[in-house]
Amino acid sequence: MQTVTKPYISDYRVKGSKFLGYLYPVTTQEEIDTVLESVKSKHPTASHHCYAYRLNPNELIEFEQDDGEPKGTAGLPILNSLRSSEMINCIIISVRYFGGTKLGKSGLIEAYGNSARLCIQHAELRPIIPISRYRIVYDYPHQGIIDKLKNDFPLIEQNSVYLEKVELGIACPTDVQKRFEKVLESYTHLFDEFEKLDDSYHINQNN
Template sequence: MNKVTRSTTDSFRETGSKFIGHLFPVESRKEFENRLAEIKSRYPDATHHCYAWRIDPANLEEFIQDDGEPGGTAGLPILNQLKSNEAVNAAIVVVRYYGGTNLGKSGLIQAYGRSAEECLKKTKLVPITLVWQVEVSYPYSEENSIDQLMHRFNLTEASSTYAEKVTLILNCPEQNQKELEENLEQLEHRNIHFRMLNKSFV
């Protein structure tokens, strides 16, 4: 999966109609609704504001909106472009000004898909990794054991607290989570304690 690093826009005309695409990173429905309201206020006289988004790589949600266009001709081709680029935490809104000539279903699918594709070509996509966050607490004497686990399971440190014991929040690649859990269970007799927190991404 990939995250979008910057917003982009693209516009073109197709048989009289004007299509203006807006791609932007987004991390929640609320954030998307705010951005959509901004775009609608910028183009209040547009015929359609069609869109698609994919949010939360750890618990992926997707949504499309045709906004009056025939079903499956606007939101879906936009979403398909996001999916083909494996883009997450990203949204595309395509604004259309009707030019007086009907494009037909295939023409609309092509135009909305093209608008999304051109926006995606202009941005930079950065790979992300799905991880499980795990909290590990251990005595200072077990530092070497934890270092070995970090190396073996490709763990990265998200945060640390040094008090009577060391407490780390670690990111574990999703594919290593079960084996890590099994290994940590075998270390509990050495006063190494852990709890799995939540799925996330880095």
């Protein structure tokens, strides 16, 4: 899975029609509504504002909208472009200005698909890593154990607090989660507190 962390725009034209593609990162319905309102306000005279989005790596939500184009000719090809690139937590809006020549159903499917694919091709994509998050409280003399775990597993430290004791927030990629938890079991008696928080995801900013 992958996503974007900033907007990207594409411009695709065929037989006089102009398709402006907008790719935005989104994680909530409120963000989707804000993006849609913004794009529509930029193009109030456009013929159509078609879009699709995919949200939530852990419980996938998908939606597509044809906005007056024949059913299945606009939102679905945009959605399929997101699917084929394994994009998540993002929306693509394709704004069409009609050029006077009808494209037909197959032409529309190709045009909206190309508009979406151009957005993705222009974008800097970031991998999304499914993770499980943990909270560990321990005394400083046990820091060596944590350092060893960090060395043996690709752990991601999150929201830690270093005071009289260490309250460590740590995330483990789910593909090594079972092995990590098995190793962790041998150390839990040394920790003051230990709990698994939830399953989430991490955007890799270094790739």
